[in-house]
Each structure stands twice: as structure tokens, then as C-alpha cells.
Amino acid sequence: MKSFKADYVFPVCADPIKNGIVTVDDNGKILSVTDQNAPPPVDVPIEQLSGILCPGFVNTHCHLELSHLKDKVKQHTGLVNFITDVQKFRGAESSMVLDAAQKADMEMYENGIVAVGDISNSNISIKPKTASKLYYHSFIETFSFLPARASDTFNNALQLLNEFKPLSCSITPHAPYSVSKELFKLIQKHSEVGHNLISIHNQECDDENKFFRYKLGSFNDLYASFGIDISFFKPQARNSVQTIIPLLTDKQEILLVHNTCTNLKDIYFIKRFDRKINFCFCPNANLYIENKLPKIELFIGQGYNITLGTDSLASNTKLCILSEMRTIQEKFPLVSTAQLIEWGTINGARFLGIDDEKGTLEAGKTPGLNLISGLDGLKITPETKVKKLI
Template identity: 65%
Template sequence: MKSFRADYVFPVYADPVKNGIVTVDDTGKIISVSDNPADHHTPHVEKLDGIICPGFINTHCHLELSHLKDKIARGTGMIDFIKGIQGFRHASETDIIAAATQADADMYNRGIVAVGDISNNALTASIKAGSKMYYHTFVETFSFLPERAQEVFDKAVDLLAQFRPQPSSITPHAPYSVSKELFRLIKNYADTHDDNLLSIHNQECDDENKFYRYKLGGFVDLYQFFGMDISFFKPQARNSLQSVLPLLSSKQPILMVHNTCTNLKDIYFIKRFDKKINWCFCPGANLYIEKRLPKIDLFLDQGNNITLGTDSLASNGILCILTEMLTLQQNFPALDTGRLIKWATLNGAKFLGIDKDKGSLEPGKTPGLNLITNTDGLKLTENSKVVKLA
């Protein structure tokens, strides 16, 4: 067994423990969390400065885009970012696999224990199968053209089989890239298959809402750029989230990712439906692409689970959940460390359905063990780093 003492231990399921001690066995299973002063003097306790918390859960990543690090210009907006991604879609498999393998190792070393990962091909399947982290793969579907819905869905089913028996599911990409017909096929599948978690990119830019409300803005130009005839699409007179929410399954948990331009009316709108909505924030990617962040304050205490993600190295300089936490704290000082740690651990584990084993320092679990260094009492600082303990 190993025992670690720190300035604070965050079990997550309970209040922080000052001068707490965490004891784990050789497999990383939590034996105990103690606040007994007598335990501090036992010889096997390693004394550390900082905060001990569970391993981090990254609920939104694109491992297969890791080869695009520093390839796409920062701050040019969502439309140009999409064009940039498409320009690199035909990179060599050797480069894609090498970069993804390195990214997988880097995430593990930065204290991440589980990942919700988006995939459009099977190149990362073997990496995930051999990873030290838990993966749930979201097989992503694209097609805004109604006539292609069945073809695209069938290909997604075939791709899903290449990831099995790893945890995986079929999911829509975004409101602007999935037709109603394709949404319905995914809904029918999700309604009839267990554990088909859903993850959808939501309201990443103003143009997405403009397109749905008025059929105006950058997405009209983007479809022209790709040579697509969207004359069939009629303005919905409401934001994208409100337009597509009725098309999503009520049976499965749904992760709304990014939410950069989600407003209070959108948040209240979801309360009218029996949907299992979770929010995921990826602040590093929001700043990289749009140079703006979601209005985090609107989402607090609304009754929905909130998680954190990194997005991809195409839109972020580093796949590190602690970095995402620091970005949020710097921009929203009212967010306390306890709330951020819960978003980064237990909430992500709950969405992925692995909270019986991950997400909190409860005896019997193997959640991973992180030390956050260079803290100021209960607060993170710009110099805080993460060290993986178990």
C-alpha cells in the first residue's frame, strides 16, 4: 500500500479534507481517506504540497486529429476552421497514428483516466484498445443532404463494429451538418440500443444560430464552398439547439459540447423536454477558434451535469484538463476549485457511465490519483501543475 498526505484532499463525493491522507493499494484502489492526525506520523506516508484529487475525465476529444497541432490558424472563426480541417483530411495514416499515439500517452501522463473521443475512421481503434485510459468512442455522422442519410448512417454502423467491443456509440456531429432524416435514424438507433451515448457539437459560433433562425451567415457560404445545394432547408425561426433538440433521443444521455453561443432561452427550452442533457465546456478550443468563451454563469445550478473536455490538438495547444480548469478560473473567478474538480472528475464519469469506478476517492474505486501542485490553499494558481500519483 501507498499513503499520500497533502494540504487538501478532494474526495469529490464529500467535502475537502485539510491535511488529508489517501491510501491506495498496488492496483490504485482506494483503501481509505483519513483526516486522523495520528496517521500523519506513520513512516509510510509520503508528504506532498498541494491538492490530491481523482484522475481527470476528458469528455470531449478528437484523438485522430492530433497530427493537426499548430496546423490551423488561431482566431479565424468557425467557418475558416472547418475549411482548414477539411484541407488536412487526407494526411498519411502513419502520421495520424503516430500523433494519436503520442497524444494518448500525453493525456495519461497529465492525469486523465478516461476519454470521450470522437472518431470518423478506425485508425485510433488499436491505440484505444491498448491504452491505459478508458475510452468511449463516439462514431460521428455527417451529412446535411437528406438523400444521403441512409448511406451515411449505414457507414457509421460499419465503423462502429470496428471499435467494438470497446465502449462506443453512433452520434450526430452538429446541427449544421446533420439532416433531419439522419437525426431520425440516429434517434431510432439510440432508442433501441443500450449505452448509445450521444455527443453533439452545439452552438460553437453565432453563424450556427443565424443559419437556423434566418438561413443567413457564414454557413450558407460554407455550403456553397463545398458545392452543396441546400435549397430544401427552410429557416426555423429559432436557434439551432431548439431546432434539433426534439430530434434527439430521450433514452440516452446527451452531451452538448462547446455551447459558446447558448443563451438563457436555450437553457430554459431544454427544461420543456424529457432529455438527459449534459453540458461540456472546452474553453481552450473556444478561445483558439472563436476567441470567446461560453457564458458559464448561465449554466450554473440549472440542474444539468457539467463536464470538461479538451477538444483536439487542431484547436488546442495541449490536451490537459487542468489547463481547461485554469482557463475557466482565470476568466470566471467566482468558480471555486471544488466545483471545477467535480466537473473534471465525477461529473464526467457520470456521463460516461463509469462513476462506479472512477470520478471520486471512495474506498473500493480505482479512480486514479492526481496531485495538483503550486496551489494557494484551496485555489489553483497560474503555476499549478498536475502530477499523476496512481
């Protein structure tokens, strides 16, 4: 056994404990979470630390297989240019892709991340995930805006899904602008039984909504550049998320990722439907691509589970949940550190369905243990760091 004492312990499942003590066994299982008035047995060494002790972080949105694209895609060029560049640069020797994925996996581990919701378009990440110390759920992502290709695309996803098993995995749509109604319906039918978590990129730029409302903007140019005829697509007279919410399953948890241009009308529209919606924010990627952040304050208090993600090294400089927290608190000072820790731990664990083991500091769980130091009181600063203890 070993005990760690810090200025504060954030169990997440309970109020913060000043001068709290967390005791763990050699396997990282939490034995007790107490205050200084109820110390562990006298024969257990106590390591005194400065900062906050909290559970390991949960990263609900990543693209491990794009890790080799770090520093290859220009910043602030907009989503359509970003997509074009990713397609241009993503082809590489498998050994290079694999090596970068393994390094990215270790980076997340060292930054106190214990679980990841990861987007997969190929089988390249199976090996590093199998060997990883992290828990992964792989989202097998589907792309096809052409109705005639829906069945073939879905069947290909099924084949890839079987390659990932027995690892935790599911079939998911990529984004409203890249998945046909026919493909959405096939995924919805597949989700009627069993366990099939959904994670979908949502409203990353203004042109996504412009495309769905009026069939205007840069997405027309994107499809033209790929040689795809979208003459069949008609303006929907509503934003993208309002168009696709009725096509999503009501049987599975759904993660809407990014939400950079989601407005209050969209949120109220979503509330009209019986869907199990969660929201994920990846602020550093939003700044990297669009130089714009979602209106996070609109989502608080709406009753939805909010999680955090890093996106990929193609759209971020590091894979670190604390870095995402720092950006949010800098831009939205009213979001407390306690709230951000909740978003980055238990909320992600709940979405991934692993909250029986991860997300909170409770006796019997193995959630990992992080030390957050360099705070200004309880505020995150540019000097704030995370250290993985367990």
C-alpha cells in the first residue's frame, strides 16, 4: 500500500477534500479516500504533495492513426482545407504510421489519460491498442455521402469491426456532410440491439450549416475536388445537426463532437427528440483548424453530459486533457476547475460505459491517479502541469 496526501483531493463523486489522502494498493486499486483526521494505518508511507489529486483523465475523442501528421497540416485554414490536407498527407508507410501511433499512445499515458474514445478508419491502430496500458473504445467510422454506396460502405465497416474484436468497438457515422441518409439508416438499424456507441463530428464550421440550409459554401467545392456529384442533395432549410438527429438511434449513447457552431436553437431542437446525447469539446483542435471556439456557456446547465477530447495530432500540438481544460478556463473563466475535472473524468467514463472502474476516486476502483500542480489557488494557469502517479 501507499498513500498520497495533497492540498486537495477531488474524488469527483463527492466534494473536494482539503488535505485529503488517497491510499492505493500495488495494482492501483483505491483502498480509501479520507481527510487528514482519518489517516491510513501507521505502517503505510504517506507522500506529501502540492496540488490537486484527481482520477485519471478520459479522452473521448482522438484519432490515433493520424498521429504521423503532426506539424504537417497548416493551422487556421478552415475545416474544408484541413480535410483536403489530411487526405493529401495521410498516406504513409505503415511502419511510420504505427510508430507515431505508439508514441502518441505513450504521450497520452504520460499525460494522465487512462481511457480513450478513438476514431478508426483502418486496422493500423489494432496493434498499439492491444499492447496499450490505456482502455480504448474504437469507433469504426463510415464515410459515404452517395446513397448508392451506403450498403457497400456499411459492409466494409462491419468487416473492419470484426477485425477489431474482441477490443471494444462500434460502427459510427463520420459527420452530417459525409454520410448519406441511407447510410445513417443502416447504422441506426445496426444500433437497435447490442452495444454500439455513436460518435459523430458535429458543426465544426459555419459552412457546414450553410451547406445544409442553402447548399452554399465551400463543401460544394470539396465534393467537386473529389469528383463527387452531389446534384441529388437538396437544401434542408435547417442546420446540419437538426437534419441528422432524427436519423440517429435512440437505443445507444451518442457523442456530438466539436459543436463549434452549435447554437441555442440547435440545443433546443435536440431536446425535442428522445436521443441519448452527450457533447464533447476539443477546444485546441477548434482553434487549430477554425481559430474559433464553441459557445461552451450555452451547453452548461442544459442537462447534457459534457466530455473532453484532444482530437488528433494532425489538429493539435499535444494529446493532453489538462491542456484542453486550460484553454477552456482561459476563454471561459466562469467554468471552474472542479467542473472541468468532472468533464475530463467521470463524464467521459460514463459515456464509454466504464464508470464502474474509471472516473472517480472510490474504494475498489482503478481509475488512475493524477496530480495537478502549479495552480493559482484552484485556477489553472500556464504553469499548471499534470503528473501521473498511478
